[in-house]
Amino acid sequence: MRKLLLCVLAAIMLVACGKDDFSFNVKEKIKNPYAVTPKEAVQLLQTVIGDETTRSVSISDVQTLTKSNFTQTTRSGADDEVIYIVDIEGGGSAIMGADKRMEPIYAVLDNTKITAEQLVGATTRSESEGEDIGDFVLGLLNNAIQSDIQEVETAGIEMPIIPRDQYWTDTVVVAYQEPLLKTQWGQEEPFNNLYGINPYSGNRFYAGCGPIALAQILYYNRFPSSINNVAIDWDLIEEYEVGNNNPSNSATLEISNFIYQIKLGTGAEPSDPEYSDETGITVQDALDFLRSNGYTDAELEDYSAYMISIMVGERQLPVFTSGFYYDENNNKVGHAWVIDGCNIYRIEEWRRHYITELLYEDNIESYESFNIVHCNFGWDGLFDGNFSSYIFNPGGGPSYNVDLEIIKYSLN
Secondary structure, three states: OOOOOOOOOOOOOOOOOOOOOOOOOOOOOOOOOOOHHHHEEEEEHHHOOOOOOEEEEOOEEEEEEEHHHHOOOOOOOOOOEEEEEEEEEEOOOEEOOOOOOOOOEEEEEEEOOOOOHHHHEEEEEOOOHHHHHHHHHHHHHHHHHHHHHHHHHHHHHOOOOOOEEEEEEEEEEEEEOOOOOOOOOOOOOOOOOOOEOOOOOOOOOOOHHHHHHHHHHHHHHOOOEOOOEEEEHHHHHHOOOOOOOOOOOOHHHHHHHHHHHHHHHOOOEEEEOOOOOOOOOOOOHHHHHHHHOOOOOOOEEEOOHHHHHHHHHHOOOOOEEEEEEEEEOOOOOEEEEEEEEEEEEEEEEEEEOOOOOOOEEEEEEEEEEEEEEEOOOOOOOOOOOEHHHHOOOOOOOOOOOOOEEEOOOOOO
């Protein structure tokens, strides 16, 4: 939650609308003193996207959601705009805060498009089947947004009248590490080709989010050279990098065997074959596997933006990440994925104070840094993208912060 000390006009509250009335019209006349204009949001997003030539955004691509889209009622009585959904030309979409008390950026997806209906209707269900990776990510975003709205409602608006000075916002890139992985692997063919058939469904078991996360990390590091005394041909597996649409039969056999050796090495087993085709491991299984395959200094550590910046930013090593939550039946469900990018930004609020008509001084009134991490969720690129580091542990409500852990390691 962003807590900036700003000098702005007193609040003029918006008329509340019904829960199902999506407001997609861009409003440049800002009434909420904390509001972020669509133009400001687009400028920030363009900074995050950087100099990519294949992706661009404009104000016309911005959709707006208000508090009532996410909650039944608002304590303040005002139905202020809280979220922008930005369609990115060339692929992907972004979820951004329309209020300075919200997160500046919740997610910037590489290729996946998120609609307002998907985001508002999101539920937190387990990734029991492949398509439910969307439920995992959408639930993650929806929960973080609702948590922020609750804090905004609790805090209220207590602001002084703005003096007759000029104010503006700058975004500074403090640190930038583009995604390390060149892979977007999934849990179906060819990755699960050597897995067994589920006798209940007749389908082949999924490769499992844990084994796929490990596989992408090991391939990036090209270490170890063998698993279970079976040699790994990294050059053949290279044919399964993003952009290669015609891997050879030899490469297909190699990557199938590579994933299968990880399955054997981790002891991965069907989670509940009577009800799903999922294959599961624990984070301890992943840790033990890494330690027994040359990553001798591997350790579990609670998730933190700081450690991600060390692992990904300084060491340039992708990180195994695991998070869970308890569903309505008190079942522990969750997902394992890879964090392979880390960017740090600082939003500076500037004030130009006029001493005379021509003489003035510029000062930073306040600033706040925020971290964005790039996630590879292990389902053929679906929902991969940059996410606010905050949303994995928003500190309230049903979230994915139960046993939210990473495995840190080094290459000796």
